[in-house]
Amino acid sequence: MSTIVGSQEALNRKDDRPIAWWKLRPVIGSEALILLCSLFFSMFSNGAFWHSALAHPLEQWRLAISLFLVTTALHALLLGLVVNRWTAKPLLTVLFLVTALAAHYMSAYGVYLDADMLRNVLHTDSKESSELLSPLLLIPIVLTLVPVMALWRIRLLKRNWHRALAIRSAFLAMMAMVAAAGTLLSFQDISSLVRNHREVRYLVTPANYIVALSNVALASPPGPKKALLPIGTDAKETPRISGGKPRLLVLVVGETARAQNWGLNGYARQTTPELAKVDGLINFSQVSSCGTSTEVSLPCMFSPYGRRNYNEEEIRSHQSLLHVLDHAGVTTLWRDNQSGCKGVCDGLPIQHLADAKDPDLCNGKRCLDEILLKDLRAQLSPSKGDQVIVLHQLGNHGPSYFERYPSRFKRFTPTCENSELGECERQGIVNAYDNALLYTDHFLAQAIGLLESQADYDTALIYVSDHGESLGEKGLFLHGVPYSIAPAEQTRVPMAMWFSPGFVQDAKLDTACLRHEATEPVSHDNLFPSILGLMQVSTREYQPAYDLFAKCRSRQ
Numbered sequence: 001m002s003t004i005v006g007s008q009e010a011l012n013r014k015d016d017r018p019i020a021w022w023k024l025r026p027v028i029g030s031e032a033l034i035l036l037c038s039l040f041f042s043m044f045s046n047g048a049f050w051h052s053a054l055a056h057p058l059e060q061w062r063l064a065i066s067l068f069l070v071t072t073a074l075h076a077l078l079l080g081l082v083v084n085r086w087t088a089k090p091l092l093t094v095l096f097l098v099t100a101l102a103a104h105y106m107s108a109y110g111v112y113l114d115a116d117m118l119r120n121v122l123h124t125d126s127k128e129s130s131e132l133l134s135p136l137l138l139i140p141i142v143l144t145l146v147p148v149m150a151l152w153r154i155r156l157l158k159r160n161w162h163r164a165l166a167i168r169s170a171f172l173a174m175m176a177m178v179a180a181a182g183t184l185l186s187f188q189d190i191s192s193l194v195r196n197h198r199e200v201r202y203l204v205t206p207a208n209y210i211v212a213l214s215n216v217a218l219a220s221p222p223g224p225k226k227a228l229l230p231i232g233t234d235a236k237e238t239p240r241i242s243g244g245k246p247r248l249l250v251l252v253v254g255e256t257a258r259a260q261n262w263g264l265n266g267y268a269r270q271t272t273p274e275l276a277k278v279d280g281l282i283n284f285s286q287v288s289s290c291g292t293s294t295e296v297s298l299p300c301m302f303s304p305y306g307r308r309n310y311n312e313e314e315i316r317s318h319q320s321l322l323h324v325l326d327h328a329g330v331t332t333l334w335r336d337n338q339s340g341c342k343g344v345c346d347g348l349p350i351q352h353l354a355d356a357k358d359p360d361l362c363n364g365k366r367c368l369d370e371i372l373l374k375d376l377r378a379q380l381s382p383s384k385g386d387q388v389i390v391l392h393q394l395g396n397h398g399p400s401y402f403e404r405y406p407s408r409f410k411r412f413t414p415t416c417e418n419s420e421l422g423e424c425e426r427q428g429i430v431n432a433y434d435n436a437l438l439y440t441d442h443f444l445a446q447a448i449g450l451l452e453s454q455a456d457y458d459t460a461l462i463y464v465s466d467h468g469e470s471l472g473e474k475g476l477f478l479h480g481v482p483y484s485i486a487p488a489e490q491t492r493v494p495m496a497m498w499f500s501p502g503f504v505q506d507a508k509l510d511t512a513c514l515r516h517e518a519t520e521p522v523s524h525d526n527l528f529p530s531i532l533g534l535m536q537v538s539t540r541e542y543q544p545a546y547d548l549f550a551k552c553r554s555r556q
Contacts, residue, residue: 069182255395
C-alpha cells in the first residue's frame with residue numbers, strides 16, 4: 001500500500017523554511033484515509049458500544065483490544081467497498097455528520113439502530129423530528145467539523161486503475177485478516193458477548209445504521225408502491241334478527257402508553273380516575289404488543305399474521321383487518337392525530353386531523369387528542385349500517401410528554417418541560433408522562449360518554465396502545481429497542497373495553513366471563529380475530545382460538 005505524506009507546496013519550496021501547518025495539504029492514499037477514518041470511528045463514535053460491551057475495561061483489556069481491532073477492521077472493510085478517490089470526501093463528510101448525530105441519540109436516549117429504528121426515522125414526519133432537535137445537537141456537529149475540515153485539506157494520491165484495484169484488494173484482504181486476528185485473540189469472550197448480549201451489534205457505529213439502511217433499502221425497492229394483496233375477500237356479516245340496531249365500534253389506538261403506569265393495572269398513582277368510575281369497563285392487565293414502535297406495531301396488530309407468525313414482508317404486503325371488514329360491508333373510517341395509518345387503511349376513508357386549526361385544541365404544531373372527538377357525531381349515520389371507526393391518538397408520544405395534555409391535567413409536578421430528556425430529573429419525566437396518561441383517561445371517558453348517547457346504535461369501545469415506553473429504566477428512554485431484547489416497559493401495554501347493554505345483548509357476551517379472561521395474558525395477536533368475532537364477520541381468515549370473546553359468547 002503506497003502512502004505519501006507530504007505537501008506539494010513544501011516540495012515546490014526552494015528554501016528550508018518550515019511551512020505554516022494550516023497551509024499543509026498532505027497527499028495520502030485512499031486506503032490510508034479509510035484506515036484513519038475507521039480508527040476515528042472506533043475511538044470517538046462508539047461510546048455506547050464500549051460502555052455496553054466492557055463492564056470492567058481494565059480487567060477486560062484483552063477483550064477491549066480484540067473488539068477495537070474487529071470494529072476498526074469491519075468499518076475499514078465497509079468503507080473499502082464504497083470509498084474511492086472521487087467519492088471519499090463527500091461520502092465521508094456525510095458519514096462523519098450522521099455518525100455524530102447517531103452517537104448523540106444513542107447516548108442520550110439509549111436507542112439501538114436496527115432496521116426497524118431506521119424505518120421509524122425515515123418515515124417520521126416533521127413534527128416528530130422537530131421535537132428531537134435541540135441546541136445540544138450543536139455540540140457533536142461542531143466537534144465533527146474538526147475531522148471534516150482535516151478531510152477536505154487532504155489530497156488523495158492518483159493511481160491508474162489496475163494499480164488501484166490491486167492495492168484495494170490487498171487492503172481489504174489485510175483488514176479481513178485483522179478482523180480474524182482480533183476475533184481469535186479473545187474468541188471465547190467475544191463468543192460469550194455475542195451470544196449473551198446480541199444487542200451490542202446495534203451499537204457499533206456507523207456500521208449499525210449502514211447495515212440497517214441497506215436492509216431497509218432491499219426490503220423496499222424503488223418504484224411505484226404495489227397494491228396490497230387482498231385477504232378476506234370471502235368476508236360476510238352474519239345475518240341478524242330483523243329490526244336490530246346497527247353496531248358502532250370505536251377502536252382507539254393509543255400511542256406509547258405503557259402498562260406499568262396505567263392506573264387500572266394497580267399503578268401506585270391513579271392515572272385513570274375517570275375510567276375507574278365507568279360502569280361496565282373491562283380492563284386487560286397483561287397485554288403484549290406486536291412491536292416496540294408504531295412503524296412495526298400498527299401494521300402487525302391489524303394483520304392476521306401477528307407476532308406469533310411474524311413476517312414483515314407478509315404483513316406489509318397484505319391488506320389489513322379494516323379491508324376485511326370493508327369486504328364484509330362494514331363501514332370503516334380512520335381518524336388520525338398521529339403520523340398516518342402505516343398502510344393499514346390504504347384505499348379506505350381516512351381523516352387527517354393532526355393539522356387541524358382548532359384554536360382550543362391545536363397550537364400550530366400539534367393538536368390535543370380531543371380533536372378526534374370533535375365533529376365525530378357528524379360521521380355517524382345509522383343508514384351506513386355497521387361501522388368501525390379507528391381513532392389514532394397522539395397519546396404519550398415522546399419526548400415532549402409535557403405538550404400532550406392541557407394545563408388543567410398538570411397534576412403531578414414538577415414536570416420535565418424539555419424535549420432533551422437528559423436535561424431533566426427522571427421524576428420530572430415520569431410526572432409529565434403520567435399527566436399525559438391522565439389526559440388519555442379523560443379522552444377515553446369522553447369517547448365512552450359520546451357512545452352512550454347514541455340511541456340509534458349498539459355501541460362499543462376498545463382501547464389498546466401500540467407499544468410502551470422506557471422512562472430511564474436501564475438507561476433507556478423512548479422506545480424502538482429491537483423486540484428480541486426489548487424491556488417489558490416497551491412491550492407491555494394497557495387495553496380496556498366498554499360495551500353498551502344493547503351491544504352485549506346483540507353479541508351474546510357474558511361480561512363476567514370476559515372479566516375473568518381479562519386477567520389472563522393476551523397480545524395484539526388477539527385483536528384481528530376478536531374484532532371479526534365481535535362484529536360477527538365470517539371469513540376463512542378468522543381464527544377462533546385467538547378470539548378473546550369466543551369463550552364468553554353465549555350459544556343460545
